[in-house]
Amino acid sequence: MMKLFEAISIICLLVVVTEAANNGVARTPPLGWMSWERFRCNTDCVTYPDSCISEKLIMQMADHMAADGYKDVGYEYICIDDCWPLKTRGADGRLVPDPARFPSGMKALADYVHSKGLKIGIYTDFGHSTCGGYPGSEFYLETDANTFAEWEMDMLKLDVCFSSSADFKYGFPAMEFYLNRTGRQFVFSCEWDWGMGDGANYTHMAEFCNLWRVAHDMEDYWDNVQLVIDVYANNSRNFSDFTGPGAWADADSVIVGLYGLSADQERAHFGMWSMFASPLLLGADLRSIKNESKALLQNKNILAINQDPLGRQATLKMKLAQNKIYVFLKGLTGGRTAIALFNSDYHGQPVRATFMLNQLGLTNGNGYSFTDGFTGMARGKYMPATEINIDVNPTGIDIFIATPV
Numbered sequence: 001m002m003k004l005f006e007a008i009s010i011i012c013l014l015v016v017v018t019e020a021a022n023n024g025v026a027r028t029p030p031l032g033w034m035s036w037e038r039f040r041c042n043t044d045c046v047t048y049p050d051s052c053i054s055e056k057l058i059m060q061m062a063d064h065m066a067a068d069g070y071k072d073v074g075y076e077y078i079c080i081d082d083c084w085p086l087k088t089r090g091a092d093g094r095l096v097p098d099p100a101r102f103p104s105g106m107k108a109l110a111d112y113v114h115s116k117g118l119k120i121g122i123y124t125d126f127g128h129s130t131c132g133g134y135p136g137s138e139f140y141l142e143t144d145a146n147t148f149a150e151w152e153m154d155m156l157k158l159d160v161c162f163s164s165s166a167d168f169k170y171g172f173p174a175m176e177f178y179l180n181r182t183g184r185q186f187v188f189s190c191e192w193d194w195g196m197g198d199g200a201n202y203t204h205m206a207e208f209c210n211l212w213r214v215a216h217d218m219e220d221y222w223d224n225v226q227l228v229i230d231v232y233a234n235n236s237r238n239f240s241d242f243t244g245p246g247a248w249a250d251a252d253s254v255i256v257g258l259y260g261l262s263a264d265q266e267r268a269h270f271g272m273w274s275m276f277a278s279p280l281l282l283g284a285d286l287r288s289i290k291n292e293s294k295a296l297l298q299n300k301n302i303l304a305i306n307q308d309p310l311g312r313q314a315t316l317k318m319k320l321a322q323n324k325i326y327v328f329l330k331g332l333t334g335g336r337t338a339i340a341l342f343n344s345d346y347h348g349q350p351v352r353a354t355f356m357l358n359q360l361g362l363t364n365g366n367g368y369s370f371t372d373g374f375t376g377m378a379r380g381k382y383m384p385a386t387e388i389n390i391d392v393n394p395t396g397i398d399i400f401i402a403t404p405v
């Protein structure tokens with residue numbers, strides 16, 4: 001429960017604060033890295049000196065992001081997820097980074113990340129404790145906003161473990177207000193929607209949050225990727241309509257380069273997250289990632305689909321081949337359309353997609369020139385009523401950019 005005066009002050013704030021999605025940041029989906037997917041809540045730096053949540057880990061990821069080509073293609077945010085503080089707040093009520101794991105302190109860590117030309121994100125929880133059992137921000141929203149601003153953080157993920165969903169519509173706007181009042185720009189990532197099942201009001205959320213999760217947590221196996229794609233295919237309550245510059249539905253971390261996916265599945269996962277205009281927060285260990293996975297993550301053609309300034313989220317247009325092939329469309333600048341043919345089938349042979357562009361609503365009289373979404377290579381010219389046949393690998397994808405001629 002919130003303190004009464006906080007609830008009252010929030011009611012006043014709602015009149016003043018109109019648009020967090022107008023806070024000037026995340027005009028395209030944020031690109032970066034986040035600690036959770038691979039490093040979880042590992043705090044044992046004695047047994048696991050190279051993979052515990054620590055300043056050393058964060059600095060190494062920043063080093064690799066800056067030096068290995070990621071920064072050059074637009075990756076920017078290095079985000080610390082749960083399990084960074086001590087289990088109790090300091091005497092002044094502030095969160096305290098675990099001094100054994102963050103001996104230099106958070107401001108010094110932010111300075112280091114900034115010195116690489118990158119930005120840094122931090123995590124807290126709206127409830128009385130975080131999912132990992134660390135102190136939550138309930139009753140401390142203002143203190144924590146001020147602390148994160150003093151540390152010069154650039155992004156905040158606000159989780160919802162151990163909180164009441166009835167408070168979200170007051171609490172998330174309150175945190176946005178306190179962040180705004182620090183004068184420091186934050187990308188504000190809310191677990192508001194996820195915490196409420198189907199209950200959240202997207203209009204309200206998009207006013208106060210730059211990112212909101214729409215599906216379950218990503219885990220390192222294919223079925224999980226398929227399930228998230230199905231959530232976007234369903235597009236329940238048309239959640240795609242609320243995505244745009246400054247306000248993004250978040251499909252959760254990118255697991256390319258972890259353990260669970262084949263090369264085709266990595267392509268399908270990364271291709272679809274890009275079509276969805278989801279933030280792309282990488283989960284892999286950048287120190288040891290496979291070359292193929294790294295090349296995919298740095299594919300400029302696919303990243304351009306994700307980062308297209310219109311900020312549209314792909315929606316399902318139709319299913320083909322006994323519902324095995326999902327056809328998603330994403331409107332791009334210049335009147336172009338990205339067409340994804342995602343094959344949800346896992347039997348060991350490619351599935352043929354047969355369609356005409358006019359079935360997709362692409363009816364330009366002079367037809368369309370196609371380029372491959374991954375390679376950028378020309379892939380022919382098609383009239384609206386020409387039959388197109390494409391064989392798509394099992395749990396794989398093909399993406400084409402159709403440009404009106």
Ligand SMILES: *[C@@H]1O[C@H](CO)[C@@H](O)[C@H](O)[C@H]1NC(C)=O
Binds near residue numbers: 020182
């Ligand atoms: C604070 O909110 C106002 C009003 O929406 C906005 O113009 C301003 O850019 C915000 N400032 C920051 C630092 O986010």
Ligand SMILES: *[C@@H]1O[C@H](CO)[C@@H](O)[C@H](O)[C@H]1NC(C)=O
Binds near residue numbers: 201207
């Ligand atoms: C959703 O939020 C918007 C903006 O805050 C508000 O105008 C609208 O009434 C809300 N809708 C519902 C169904 O609560």
Ligand SMILES: *[C@@H]1O[C@H](CO)[C@@H](O)[C@H](O)[C@H]1NC(C)=O
Binds near residue numbers: 231
């Ligand atoms: C898609 O929507 C249907 C009908 O509302 C529902 O039964 C199903 O669980 C949904 N699937 C996902 C993955 O959201």
Ligand SMILES: *[C@@H]1O[C@H](CO)[C@@H](O)[C@H](O)[C@H]1NC(C)=O
Binds near residue numbers: 237238
């Ligand atoms: C979703 O959008 C479609 C097409 O614009 C519309 O027909 C439908 O009523 C919308 N559904 C909801 C729940 O808003």
Ligand SMILES: *[C@@H]1O[C@H](CO)[C@@H](O)[C@H](O)[C@H]1NC(C)=O
Binds near residue numbers: 291
């Ligand atoms: C990966 O790429 C690096 C740098 O281009 C190269 O030195 C290395 O041999 C490659 N590794 C494999 C397994 O291909």
